[in-house]
Amino acid sequence: MQIYLPIANMSVNILTMILLGGTVGLLSGMFGVGGGFLTTPLLIFFGIPPTVAAASAATQVTGASVSGVLAHWERGGVDLRMGLLLAAGGVVGALVGAWLFNALSGLGQIDTAINILYVAMLGSIGWLMARDAWRDIRAERSGEPVQVRKVHHHPLVANLPFRWRFYKSGIYVSPLAPLALGIFTGILTVLLGVGGGFVVVPAMIYLLGMSARVVVGTSLLQILLVTAFTTMVHALTTHAVDIVLAGLLLVGGTFGAQMGARLAVRLPPQKLRMALAAIVLLVALRMFLGLTYRPPELFTIELLG
Amino acid sequence: MIRGLFLVVLALLLTGAREPVLVPDVSQRNVDIVYSFTGAELLLFGAILYPDGRFPQRDADIAVVLKGPSQPILMREKQRLLGTIWANADSTRFQSAPGFYAIATSRPLDKLIDERTAAIYELGLGNIQLSPADAGDTGKQARFENGLVDLRRKNELFIDRPGAVEITNGVLYRARLPIPARVPTGHYTAETFLIRDGRILAAATRDIVIRKSGFERFVAVAADQSPFLYGLCAIALSLALGWLASAAFKRF
Numbered sequence: 001m002q003i004y005l006p007i008a009n010m011s012v013n014i015l016t017m018i019l020l021g022g023t024v025g026l027l028s029g030m031f032g033v034g035g036g037f038l039t040t041p042l043l044i045f046f047g048i049p050p051t052v053a054a055a056s057a058a059t060q061v062t063g064a065s066v067s068g069v070l071a072h073w074e075r076g077g078v079d080l081r082m083g084l085l086l087a088a089g090g091v092v093g094a095l096v097g098a099w100l101f102n103a104l105s106g107l108g109q110i111d112t113a114i115n116i117l118y119v120a121m122l123g124s125i126g127w128l129m130a131r132d133a134w135r136d137i138r139a140e141r142s143g144e145p146v147q148v149r150k151v152h153h154h155p156l157v158a159n160l161p162f163r164w165r166f167y168k169s170g171i172y173v174s175p176l177a178p179l180a181l182g183i184f185t186g187i188l189t190v191l192l193g194v195g196g197g198f199v200v201v202p203a204m205i206y207l208l209g210m211s212a213r214v215v216v217g218t219s220l221l222q223i224l225l226v227t228a229f230t231t232m233v234h235a236l237t238t239h240a241v242d243i244v245l246a247g248l249l250l251v252g253g254t255f256g257a258q259m260g261a262r263l264a265v266r267l268p269p270q271k272l273r274m275a276l277a278a279i280v281l282l283v284a285l286r287m288f289l290g291l292t293y294r295p296p297e298l299f300t301i302e303l304l305g
Numbered sequence: 306m307i308r309g310l311f312l313v314v315l316a317l318l319l320t321g322a323r324e325p326v327l328v329p330d331v332s333q334r335n336v337d338i339v340y341s342f343t344g345a346e347l348l349l350f351g352a353i354l355y356p357d358g359r360f361p362q363r364d365a366d367i368a369v370v371l372k373g374p375s376q377p378i379l380m381r382e383k384q385r386l387l388g389t390i391w392a393n394a395d396s397t398r399f400q401s402a403p404g405f406y407a408i409a410t411s412r413p414l415d416k417l418i419d420e421r422t423a424a425i426y427e428l429g430l431g432n433i434q435l436s437p438a439d440a441g442d443t444g445k446q447a448r449f450e451n452g453l454v455d456l457r458r459k460n461e462l463f464i465d466r467p468g469a470v471e472i473t474n475g476v477l478y479r480a481r482l483p484i485p486a487r488v489p490t491g492h493y494t495a496e497t498f499l500i501r502d503g504r505i506l507a508a509a510t511r512d513i514v515i516r517k518s519g520f521e522r523f524v525a526v527a528a529d530q531s532p533f534l535y536g537l538c539a540i541a542l543s544l545a546l547g548w549l550a551s552a553a554f555k556r557f
Contacts, residue, residue, distance in 0.1 A: 004342040004486065006517060006524040011343045011486040059539050066547025067554070108381045112392040228540045235536030239528050243539050244340075250543055254550030291390050295383055297459075299452035300393070301402075304377040 007242035008052045014248060016046070021060060021252030028064045028197075028253070029260020030267075031216075031276045036061045036194035036227075037122065037283060039249065050111065052242050055234035058189065058227045059246035064253040065224040071261055072217025079168035079214045083221035085175055086182040086200065090226035093186020098233050101190055111300075114191060118287045121188070125202055126280035133273040140270065169210040169218070177208060182222065189230045197223050198280060325365070326354045327509040329497040334511075336484065337518040344486045347371065347513070349409075349495050350479035365501040366411045367470045367478045368428055371513075373405030373462075374491035380449050397449045400436035404489035406457075407464035409480040411472055417500045426498065426505060430454050430465050461485040490516050 004011045020042055024035035036057045043053035072078050104110040164175050181203050185196030200219045204210040210218070235241045264272060332348035349369045377400050384394035410417060414429050424432045431454070437446050457463040462485065470480040478497075493513040499506045517525050527535045 002341065002343045002486075004338060004340050004521060006521040007528055009487055009489070059543050062540060063543030063547040066544055067551035070548070070551045108393040108396055112390065116390075228543070231539050231543070232533075232536040235528070235532045235539060239532060241528065241536065241539050243524060243528075243535070243542065246539060247542060247546075250546040254547050257547075258550055258554040293391075294385075295391050297456060298383045299449070299456050300381050300383075301453065301456060302379040302381070304379055304398070 005242050005245050008048050017248040018252035021249035022256035025064045025253035025256025026260040029257035030264045037198055051238050051240040055238060055240040056242045056246045058230040059241055060249035060253050062224055062227040063250040064257045065220045067254055067257050068220040069224055077214050077217035078221050079166055079218045082166050082169050082178055083218045085178045086222040087225035089179040089182020090186035091229050093183035094190050094230050094233055097187040097190030115287050115291050119284050122280050122284035125198055126277050126284055129273055130277035133270050133277055136270040168214050171209055186226055189226050325507055327497050327499055327507045328352045329509045329511050331495050331511050331513055334513060336515040338521055339519050342486060345484045347482050353476050353499060364475050365499050366417050368410040368498045369480050370496045371407045371482050372494050373403050373489055375401040375403050378402045398438035400438055402435050405462050406433055407482045409466040409469035409482055411470040413467040418503050430463050
């Protein structure tokens with residue numbers, strides 16, 4: 001069954017879009033990432049204009065993270081102070097990102113910049129996660145005790161001034177570190193249409209040394225706030241938020257997120273992390289090939305109003 | 306339509322013109338885009354009126370052109386940079402590129418008229434007047450023009466249907482032209498040309514409006530006119546659906 005998207009100006013299959021939202025929602029519930037890093041490229045693959053894809057993906061990620069935040073909140077898995085701090089940085093970053101987006105669009109290099117960013121971010125993070133998960137799996141198989149990571153933060157972070165206590169995260173760290181992390185993910189949110197969970201989650205663990213219990217919930221809270229803000233920025237500047245498309249993705253996405261959260265409880269965490277690493281690396285590889293292979297279309301058309 | 310016919314016949318009687326006249330029409334004056342819109346098919350039809358009601362000795366040919374609103378565009382071309390990455394390297398502007406152009410003819414166009422006449426009347430995908438802003442470099446201009454036509458053809462926004470016009474008894478003609486779902490909205494013109502011996506004997510135009518209607522129109526207008534409220538609605542929708550899903554799941 002086809003439905004016409006009033007902002008994207010094209011018709012799409014309802015079921016395809018709901019399934020797409022559902023698959024991404026499932027991953028988001030399982031891994032605590034927003035899933036935008038999959039939605040945007042997939043929507044572009046289905047012929048949705050890139051700006052509409054990024055804007056509507058942000059809206060979908062907001063919805064998918066709501067149920068996650070609620071579920072984690074009830075279990076006490078959200079550090080509100082940390083989440084708000086990250087979100088404050090995210091808002092600043094979103095504004096910087098919007099400015100960058102315009103500047104790069106003017107140069108005609110926004111597509112290339114987005115692709116290179118995707119390859120660099122996903123490639124390095126995917127590799128980090130895969131290496132870690134592999135080490136844990138091997139340790140478990142050989143019967144050796146899995147090394148328990150001591151709570152410590154990266155020296156870069158430890159040297160920052162004015163430290164705050166974040167009780168739920170179990171760390172004593174300068175607020176400048178999460179603020180900077182927030183700004184960085186805010187930029188990514190606008191440029192790539194991603195929530196930034198796949199950056200924030202590893203950064204919380206490896207850079208800030210946060211307690212694993214609150215990592216996913218807190219990252220989801222930050223994603224929720226920043227993607228909601230990004231939706232507004234897109235609505236005001238690019239006018240590219242397609243509410244019908246976002247609605248379709250949400251119907252599948254929110255349902256998928258619930259399923260994912262349930263599945264995550266039953267599956268072994270190392271294998272879960274390995275699976276996420278594999279998906280992230282696959283997307284990075286696909287993006288890399290897209291940059292280096294001769295594209296099927298050499299020309300692009302930009303309407304000048 | 307009957308009134309139109311009457312006026313045409315009257316005009317013929319008064320002027321005593323020896324040239325034939327076209328009376329064109331289209332199946333739909335308005336194409337409304339609603340939620341179920343997956344494209345449409347327009348029927349362009351009409352009659353060829355010969356002076357004194359005579360039947361023609363020889364059959365003439367018909368070309369119909371459906372043209373959408375023109376827009377200034379910026380085109381970019383990807384080239385291989387540093388031997389590895391494909392990125393946008395060259396660009397040019399066109400002041401008036403039609404967002405849609407479909408042509409149907411009763412026989413292949415090159416059998417009907419010569420290149421010069423085709424260019425004057427903008428007949429055929431190669432003869433669309435694009436008003437390039439970068440007219441100096443003809444090689445580059447041709448490359449971009451070909452790129453534009455190729456790309457729009459693949460998106461079914463430029464359509465070429467030789468032989469798709471049927472002519473009945475030399476006086477009635479009809480042609481079907483497809484309109485894809487990603488068609489731009491706006492004012493369209495359907496032009497009909499009567500061609501014989503390489504000459505355009507008569508031409509006539511009908512206007513068509515393609516627009517979003519109902520909910521689709523409401524959404525498009527809201528996104529454009531009240532972006533803040535629209536943004537709030539999008540956020541509210543995502544929060545509500547997210548909350549609903551988690552509330553629904555709690556029951557199981």
